[in-house]
Amino acid sequence: MPDGAAPVLDVRDLKTVFHTRSGEVHAVNAVSFALKPGELLGVVGESGSGKSVTMMSLIGLLPTPPAELRGGQVLFDGEDLLKVPDKRLRALRGKRIGFVFQDPMTSLNPVFTVGFQIMEPLRKHMGMTKDQARKRAQELLELVGIPDAARRLKDFPHQFSGGMRQRVMIAIALACDPDVLIADEPTTALDVTIQAQILELMKELRERLGMAVIWITHDLGVIAEIADRVLVMYGGQVVEQAPVAELFGNPQHPYTRALLQTVPSLTGAREERLHVIEGQPPILRAAPQSCPFRDRCTHAFDRCARENPARRPVGPGHDAACFWDAPANRPHHEPKAAIP
Amino acid sequence: MLDMSDARKLVEIRGLKMHFPIFSGLLRRQSGAVKAVDDVSFTIYEGETLGLVGESGCGKSTCGRAVLRLYDVTEGSIRIDGVEIAQADPAQLRGLRPTMQMVFQDPQASLNPRMTLASIIGEPLDEHTKLGKAEKLNRVYELMDAVGLNRAFAHRYPHEFSGGQRQRIGIARALALQPKFIVCDEPIAALDVSIQAQVVNLLEKLQDEFGLTYLFISHDLSMVRHIADRVAVMYLGKIVETAPREALYAAPAHPYTRALLSAVPEPDPRREARKDRIILKGDVPSPANPPKGCNFCTRCPEVMEICREAEPDTFEVTPGQFVACHLYAQTNSEQTAGQAAATEAHKSIQQGD
Numbered sequence: 001m002p003d004g005a006a007p008v009l010d011v012r013d014l015k016t017v018f019h020t021r022s023g024e025v026h027a028v029n030a031v032s033f034a035l036k037p038g039e040l041l042g043v044v045g046e047s048g049s050g051k052s053v054t055m056m057s058l059i060g061l062l063p064t065p066p067a068e069l070r071g072g073q074v075l076f077d078g079e080d081l082l083k084v085p086d087k088r089l090r091a092l093r094g095k096r097i098g099f100v101f102q103d104p105m106t107s108l109n110p111v112f113t114v115g116f117q118i119m120e121p122l123r124k125h126m127g128m129t130k131d132q133a134r135k136r137a138q139e140l141l142e143l144v145g146i147p148d149a150a151r152r153l154k155d156f157p158h159q160f161s162g163g164m165r166q167r168v169m170i171a172i173a174l175a176c177d178p179d180v181l182i183a184d185e186p187t188t189a190l191d192v193t194i195q196a197q198i199l200e201l202m203k204e205l206r207e208r209l210g211m212a213v214i215w216i217t218h219d220l221g222v223i224a225e226i227a228d229r230v231l232v233m234y235g236g237q238v239v240e241q242a243p244v245a246e247l248f249g250n251p252q253h254p255y256t257r258a259l260l261q262t263v264p265s266l267t268g269a270r271e272e273r274l275h276v277i278e279g280q281p282p283i284l285r286a287a288p289q290s291c292p293f294r295d296r297c298t299h300a301f302d303r304c305a306r307e308n309p310a311r312r313p314v315g316p317g318h319d320a321a322c323f324w325d326a327p328a329n330r331p332h333h334e335p336k337a338a339i340p
Numbered sequence: 341m342l343d344m345s346d347a348r349k350l351v352e353i354r355g356l357k358m359h360f361p362i363f364s365g366l367l368r369r370q371s372g373a374v375k376a377v378d379d380v381s382f383t384i385y386e387g388e389t390l391g392l393v394g395e396s397g398c399g400k401s402t403c404g405r406a407v408l409r410l411y412d413v414t415e416g417s418i419r420i421d422g423v424e425i426a427q428a429d430p431a432q433l434r435g436l437r438p439t440m441q442m443v444f445q446d447p448q449a450s451l452n453p454r455m456t457l458a459s460i461i462g463e464p465l466d467e468h469t470k471l472g473k474a475e476k477l478n479r480v481y482e483l484m485d486a487v488g489l490n491r492a493f494a495h496r497y498p499h500e501f502s503g504g505q506r507q508r509i510g511i512a513r514a515l516a517l518q519p520k521f522i523v524c525d526e527p528i529a530a531l532d533v534s535i536q537a538q539v540v541n542l543l544e545k546l547q548d549e550f551g552l553t554y555l556f557i558s559h560d561l562s563m564v565r566h567i568a569d570r571v572a573v574m575y576l577g578k579i580v581e582t583a584p585r586e587a588l589y590a591a592p593a594h595p596y597t598r599a600l601l602s603a604v605p606e607p608d609p610r611r612e613a614r615k616d617r618i619i620l621k622g623d624v625p626s627p628a629n630p631p632k633g634c635n636f637c638t639r640c641p642e643v644m645e646i647c648r649e650a651e652p653d654t655f656e657v658t659p660g661q662f663v664a665c666h667l668y669a670q671t672n673s674e675q676t677a678g679q680a681a682a683t684e685a686h687k688s689i690q691q692g693d
Contacts, residue, residue, distance in 0.1 A: 046532040161623040191395035191559070193620045196603035200619055218533060221605030244609050262537040263607055264566035266589065273544065274537040274566060280502050281532070 007034035007075075008179050008212050009058075014072035015287075016050075016057045019065055026284040027053045029236040030072070032311075035180065040206065040213040042227030042244070044220060044259075048281055050236035051216045055182050058082075059097055060089045076180075095125040098173030102185035104165035108157040114141075114168050115153030121175045140171040145201055163194035167201065174205070184216045199226055220263055224248055229317070232256045235282050235292025238311065242318035252320040255293045291322070299324040347385035349419075350521055350553050351407065356380045356416035356426075358399075358406045362628060374628045376402040378577035379416075384521070389547065389554040391568030391585075393561055393600075397624060399577040401445075404523045404557045408440050409433055421520060438468050438517035445526035447506035451498040457484075457509055458494040464516040483512040486549070487542060504535035511542065515550070523555045528563065540567055561604050565589050570660070573597050576635040577627050583661035593663040595642045634666065642667060 016028035028050045035041050045051045056062045058074040058081060074081040076097070081089060093099070101107040109117060118140055119133040128136065134153065141149035144167040157165055166186060173181055183202075187195040203226060206213065217223060223230055223244065230247045232240040232255065240253040251257045261275035279296040282288075291297070294304040303323050311319040358377035361370045376399040384390045394400045406413050409425050418426040421439055428436070444450035451460055461480045465471055471479060481491050487508040498506055507527060514522055524543065528536040540563060546552060558564050564571055565585060572582045573594065581594040592598045599618040606615070620639045625631055631638050637647040646666050655668040 046534060163623060191624075192561070192603040193395060193599060194623070195605075196617060196619055199605070200617070219605065220533075220607035224607050224609045224611075225605040248607065248609050259534065260607060262534055264562045265608075266562045266565060266601065266604055266606055267611070270566060273541050276537045276541055277534040278538075280504070281534075 005037055008037050008077070009035040009214075010073075010075040011054075011058055012073040012075070014054060014057060014074065015070040016053055016062070017068045017070050019068065023285055026287050027236050028057060029284070029287055031233075031236075031238055033231055033238060033241065035212050035214060037179075037212055038206075038210050039228045040215060040226055042223040042230040043214060043216045043233060044218060044223055044230060045233035046218060046281055048283075049233040051233045052184050053236075054233070055184060055214060055216060059093055059099070059182070060086070061093075061099075091125070094121045094178075095176040096179050098176070098178035098181045100166070100169045100173045100181065100183040100186045103189050104162060104169050105157070107169060108165060110157055113154055113156055114160070118153070118168070118172050118175055121172065125176050136175070137171075140175055141168070143174070143205070144168070144171045145197075146171075162190055163197060166190060166194075166198055170198075170201070170205075174209070177209070178211060180212050180214065182214045182216075185218070186215070187222065188217065188219070195222070202226060220248075220260065232259075235288060236284055237288070237292065237308075237321065239293065239322070240318075240320040241311065242315070246315060246318050250315065250318070252314045252318070253293075253322050254297045254299050254324060256320075258296075258298075297324075347387065349383050350386040350421055351384040351555070352417070352419040353383070353407060354381045354417040356403070356406060356418065357414040358402050358411055359414045372628055374626075375577045375630060376627055377406055378627075378630075380574075380577075380579050382572055382579060382582060384553055384555060386520075386553055387547075387551055388569040389556050389567055391564035391571040392555060392557045392574060393559060393564050393571060394574035395559060395600075395624060397627070398574045399627065400557050400559075400574050401525050403574065404442070404525050404555055407555065408442055408523055410442075438464075439519055440521045440523070441514040441517065441519040443507075443510050443514050443522060443524045443527045446530055447503060447510050448498075448530075450510055451506060453498055456495050456497055457489070457501075460498070460509060461512045461516055464513060468517055479516070483515055486515065486546065487512045502535075503531050504538055507531065507539050508542065511539075511546070515546065518550070519552070521553045521555070523557070525557045526559070527556075529558070529560070536563065543567065561601060573600065576624060576630055578635055578664065580636065580665070581661070581663045583658075587658055587661045591658070593657045593661060593668070594636075594665050595640050595667070596636050599639075599641070634664075 012032050014028055014031045018025040018027055031054050043051045057069055060081065069082055072082065115134065115137055118137040122128045122133040122136055137153055138149045141152060146152055146164060146167055160168060187198050190198065199222065215227060227244045229243050231238050232253065234255050240256045247256065248260065251260055258275065258277045262277060264274060277296050282292050288308050290306065291304040291309055294300045309321045309323050311321045313319045356377055357379055359373040359375050362372045362374060363369065364371040380403060382390065392400045392403065405411055407418055409418065409428065413426055416426055417424060423436060425433060425436060458477065458480050461483055462476050465476050465479060480494060484491055484494065489505065489508050489512065498509065501509065528539050531539060544567065547554065556564065556567055568585055570582065570584050571588045572579050573596065575596050581588065581592065581597045588597065589601065592601055599620050602615065602618045618641060622639050625638055633649050634647040634652050637643050640647065644666060652664045652666045653669060654662050654664045657663050657668055
């Protein structure tokens with residue numbers, strides 16, 4: 001991953017608010033991050049942490065209303081995606097920014113063949129003829145490892161299994177050779193053995209195509225396996241950001257540390273009781289004036305209630321939004337005992 | 341772990357089959373059957389947790405429901421607490437319900453939105469006991485204390501609670517009649533990671549307090565490792581391996597168990613980088629039309645001639661570890677050879693580390 005290279009996607013201070021019957025919900029609060037060329041950025045967080053809404057906001061996929069983009073910038077190739085007209089955004093989506101959604105059944109159209117759905121972006125965005133598009137579609141299906149591609153193009157989505165449908169979704173997202181691929185929980189609906197197939201495919205495709213990927217998931221195991229860098233989200237904001245080895249080896253934010261401990265391991269010592277993060281994630285009725293994790297945090301002190309901590313550097317390429325200083329010079333990978 | 345020789349068998353399942361008929365054609369004749377559970381046998385000892393794992397569609401939930409006779413089973417024997425219930429009639433079953441209860445996966449769908457928490461938790465008491473109003477409310481309060489719900493919430497409705505709290509309501513309801521045996525069908529699958537730990541700890545606490553026996557159905561292998569004493573692995577309607585927890589995770593014997601365990605991504609990039617992952621090819625076949633021979637033969641990395649022809653028998657490869665696989669049959673003349681294969685499996689896993 002070239003360090004210091006200009007980011008392909010630069011998100012600054014993104015804010016998204018939903019208007020609901022019971023008032024405003026501040027789903028995304030001043031989220032900033034940059035995506036470097038060719039890297040795989042993992043985004044982790046629990047449901048409601050704002051990870052999907054952030055990605056939907058930045059490519060204009062949220063219905064407005066109820067959503068409202070309240071500010072920020074999304075710089076992609078010198079353009080601010082929040083300011084460009086819808087028409088321009090439509091031209092970018094699917095062509096230079098590909099998207100893979102969680103549920104491969106509901107995101108494919110059941111009444112069109114898979115071939116038609118892969119050819120659609122090719123003909124719209126790339127101006128290909130039907131024959132060119134069909135040829136390319138077949139190549140794409142082969143690329144994502146679907147056997148007997150020529151015949152399968154004529155099949156409908158219900159004739160594919162869940163894992164195969166997700167491969168089709170990936171083929172569609174890759175059709176126009178995008179610079180950025182956004183994958184929103186692409187393996188959550190799949191079984192582990194099928195998930196392993198998709199992760200393997202993804203690694204291979206990245207090596208061959210070299211695109212930058214944003215991978216949203218709540219599964220820390222998946223992040224550990226495929227990400228280069230990780231954003232941890234909580235309460236609509238980024239609470240920690242680090243290269244993957246650094247995040248798992250030296251987590252700094254109390255939420256990240258607690259999250260890593262609540263997950264039981266497949267190997268290693270088995271604990272009598274699981275570590276627990278008490279309480280519930282917050283519902284953000286207003287832009288947070290204090291740390292959103294404070295009520296569940298074991299390290300919270302008076303300052304956490306007075307102001308919302310900004311992200312500050314805590315290591316090489318590593319920042320966290322927390323006032324609490326993790327004990328300095330902690331040996332690598334000792335964390336289990338560190339939190340009382 | 342429990343000492344199996346002394347513990348009493350609370351649940352004994354032998355040759356359980358649950359086939360759902362498929363009707364087709366103009367006359368809606370039965371043209372086949374979905375063999376959701378096909379000849380499954382296992383035992384659960386009093387006070388232990390048996391984890392039942394497998395991928396979606398393998399029949400684990402159907403198995404859990406059939407064990408409680410929520411279905412009319414096709415064949416087999418189900419003994420719970422010494423009573424044979426496989427063919428029991430509804431009136432007889434009703435009398436037995438208090439000993440066996442269930443916690444469902446989706447706490448949203450399994451709670452009636454028009455009933456208050458007190459009436460949801462109190463409903464089993466109405467049905468099966470003759471408690472007075474005040475006594476009943478008291479019992480509801482006790483149950484709410486036991487699962488960590490604030491008594492002040494007794495007259496609220498399910499929608500006012502979060503997913504984790506709703507699952508606590510479901511657990512309190514299951515506990516109301518002081519059951520001995522509870523089937524937990526994916527009780528944490530719908531919950532967030534940080535909430536899952538809360539519910540699992542609660543289930544463990546209640547088990548210690550009330551001496552409960554669990555059948556814990558889940559697809560989450562790391563969570564099952566945490567909660568279960570013994571684990572049964574299901575594939576396409578059959579149990580392929582049953583083993584004590586430590587043995588299963590340290591030295592899985594069935595090729596499917598090995599592949600399943602190696603497919604779980606671990607939250608540690610350094611381990612991940614060194615892991616030798618077994619990637620299974622293809623998808624699970626349909627349970628309406630399972631392959632001839634061993635059900636796993638279409639995806640098995642170690643498939644042999646015989647696997648496509650004959651169903652494997654079950655062999656005990658190490659004490660308490662039962663595997664249904666032809667790999668262990670070849671060398672079955674000497675029991676030790678089976679163990680050698682298991683040790684080899686262990687070695688390959690450790691190399692994978």
